[in-house]
Amino acid sequence: MRPLSIEELSPFLSSPDADAMNFLNEIALRFPDAISFAAGRPYDEFFSSELIHRYLDTYRAHLLAESGDDEVHVRRMLLQYGRTKGIINDLIAKSLLVDEDIDVDPESIVVTVGAQEALYLVLRALRRTDHDVVLSVQPAYVGFSGAAQLADMQVLPVSSAPEGVRLSDVRAILRQSRAAGLNPRALYLNTDFANPTGRSLDIATRHRLLRLAEDEQILLIEDNPYGVFSGDRESVPTLKALDGSGQVVYVGSFAKTVFPGARVGYVVADQRVVAAGRTELLADHLAKLKSVLTVNTSPIGQAVIAGKLLENGLSMRAANKREIEVYQRNMRLVLNGLAAAFPKGESPDVSWNVPGGGFFLLLDVPFETGDDVLERSARDHAVLWTPIHHFYGDGRPRKQMRLSFSHLSPAEIHEGLGRLADFIRA
Numbered sequence: 194m195r196p197l198s199i200e201e202l203s204p205f206l207s208s209p210d211a212d213a214m215n216f217l218n219e220i221a222l223r224f225p226d227a228i229s230f231a232a233g234r235p236y237d238e239f240f241s242s243e244l245i246h247r248y249l250d251t252y253r254a255h256l257l258a259e260s261g262d263d264e265v266h267v268r269r270m271l272l273q274y275g276r277t278k279g280i281i282n283d284l285i286a287k288s289l290l291v292d293e294d295i296d297v298d299p300e301s302i303v304v305t306v307g308a309q310e311a312l313y314l315v316l317r318a319l320r321r322t323d324h325d326v327v328l329s330v331q332p333a334y335v336g337f338s339g340a341a342q343l344a345d346m347q348v349l350p351v352s353s354a355p356e357g358v359r360l361s362d363v364r365a366i367l368r369q370s371r372a373a374g375l376n377p378r379a380l381y382l383n384t385d386f387a388n389p390t391g392r393s394l395d396i397a398t399r400h401r402l403l404r405l406a407e408d409e410q411i412l413l414i415e416d417n418p419y420g421v422f423s424g425d426r427e428s429v430p431t432l433k434a435l436d437g438s439g440q441v442v443y444v445g446s447f448a449k450t451v452f453p454g455a456r457v458g459y460v461v462a463d464q465r466v467v468a469a470g471r472t473e474l475l476a477d478h479l480a481k482l483k484s485v486l487t488v489n490t491s492p493i494g495q496a497v498i499a500g501k502l503l504e505n506g507l508s509m510r511a512a513n514k515r516e517i518e519v520y521q522r523n524m525r526l527v528l529n530g531l532a533a534a535f536p537k538g539e540s541p542d543v544s545w546n547v548p549g550g551g552f553f554l555l556l557d558v559p560f561e562t563g564d565d566v567l568e569r570s571a572r573d574h575a576v577l578w579t580p581i582h583h584f585y586g587d588g589r590p591r592k593q594m595r596l597s598f599s600h601l602s603p604a605e606i607h608e609g610l611g612r613l614a615d616f617i618r619a
Contacts, residue, residue: 205342209588213335216564217579220571228609229577230596233388233552235449236519237600245452248500249493252281255503275492277484278476279304281499285445285459288507292421294434295443301463301476303483304490308418308446308458309336312381314479314486315414315442315460316344319378327414328366328380330358332584334388334416337381350585351380355546357394358382360401367409379412379442384432385420386551389584389595393549396429403432406440412464418446421509423550424521439464442475447498449552450509450516455494520550523598523606527554530610541617545596552599555581558617563590574619576612 205211217231253267260266270280279285282299289295305311319325327341331350341348349366352359363380370377385393394402406413415432433443443461451457462475483489505512528547535543544557560566562580571577581593598606 205339208342208586210335210339210342210586213583220567221577224571224575224577227571227575227577228601228605228612230598230609230613231577231579232600233597234453234600236516239515240452245497248497248504251500251503252496255499271492271496273492275489277480277489278302279459279490279495280492281495284499284502284507288502288509289461291506291508292510293431295431295461297461297463301461301474303460303462303476303479304495305458305460305483306487306490307448307456308416308444309340310483310487311444311458311460312337312414312416313340313344314482315444315462316341316346317482318475318478319412320344320346324374324376325378326370326375327378328363330382332389332581333381334383335583335586337416338586349377353390353392355392356398357384357387357392358398358402360398360405363405367411377411379414380406381414381416383416383419385417386422386548386553388419389553389555389579389581391546391548391551391554393429399429399432399435403435403440407438413441414444415441416444418449419551421450421513422517422520422552424517433461450513451498451501455497457490457494457498520552520599523601524548524550526603526606527596527598527610530606534610534614543617552597554596556594556596558592558594561590561592562594570616574612574616576609576616578613
């Protein structure tokens with residue numbers, strides 16, 4: 194057979210988004226001694242393979258108690274394909290109520306293969322024709338723009354702002370897109386400690402955004418993998434907890450709060466859908482899509498999540514108390530280290546934002562941070578970070594970099610900031 198041309202394959206494969214993760218992983222592998230402020234992964238010093246067995250046993254005991262010691266039922270639940278919507282939906286619903294004051298029917302939840310599948314399912318369901326588009330606060334998580342491209346759905350960028358999102362820009366984009374004959378279906382955003390900016394929506398902006406969404410009849414896709422990781426959470430409820438009119442589709446993940454390797458996320462889609470004279474849940478239709486995409490989410494992976502939930506009173510905040518302390522400590526160390534390395538009013542002119550939690554912050558520097566500059570940083574100074582252009586998906590270098598502090602030790606932060614300061618000065 195003749196060689197295939199890239200033009201014969203999915204357009205996504207020629208986009209900057211397709212190469213982003215591969216490039217960053219390749220840089221890390223080529224420079225293994227570099228200290229990485231690039232990887233947005235959870236702190237793994239508390240991980241243990243023994244915990245997997247313990248959580249499985251905890252959930253198995255829970256199933257036995259529920260089924261009246263029916264071993265056959267338990268074996269099928271854990272080892273067969275399992276229900277497409279998931280097997281731990283009731284526990285996730287209870288956890289959302291405990292942690293976030295989100296009160297939803299377990300049937301409105303679809304347990305997914307990470308939050309990534311949840312995003313794809315939502316976009317694929319909303320995309321009916323070429324006119325359907327989605328708005329996204331930018332810079333944004335690269336996985337969302339990638340999922341949108343796979344769903345053949347155009348993304349219209351909306352400006353970020355210190356308060357999280359520029360609402361005037363949302364209104365303007367909605368007006369312009371409709372005038373152009375497009376059909377905006379939803380706005381995607383991280384509400385708490387966003388990736389990559391670290392920004393959160395304040396309470397006033399959340400209320401205004403919900404009113405805007407209701408007035409404009411668009412959905413809000415609230416992706417909230419980092420909301421747990423705040424010292425005091427500042428008493429700011431999620432959009433979903435404030436949602437009184439069914440405008441919010443809520444996407445969650447256990448990758449950061451339990452184990453990334455479990456590959457378990459979920460989506461709360463309690464919107465009503467009228468079909469053939471019946472009223473169903475949007476979650477029911479997402480499950481139909483999932484049934485031909487991944488069939489189901491690993492029951493064993495779900496069982497591990499369920500075991501941790503059961504051992505912690507169904508609270509992921511309680512389950513991550515040690516991790517929250519580590520992330521808050523690391524954030525303080527990075528902020529204090531940056532302040533010491535780059536005093537205000539001195540050259541070079543470097544600035545940064547101060548998030549209230551999460552994994553990330555943005556660093557403004559006096560040069561463009563392209564991939565070639567990252568390679569120089571890795572080669573000459575043994576320090577990694579993420580060029581911000583990867584979160585715009587356009588390949589255009591900007592004078593910003595994302596720093597991740599979640600997985601590092603205090604010694605690595607101290608040494609890494611020294612290397613980073615040397616690189617920036619150079």
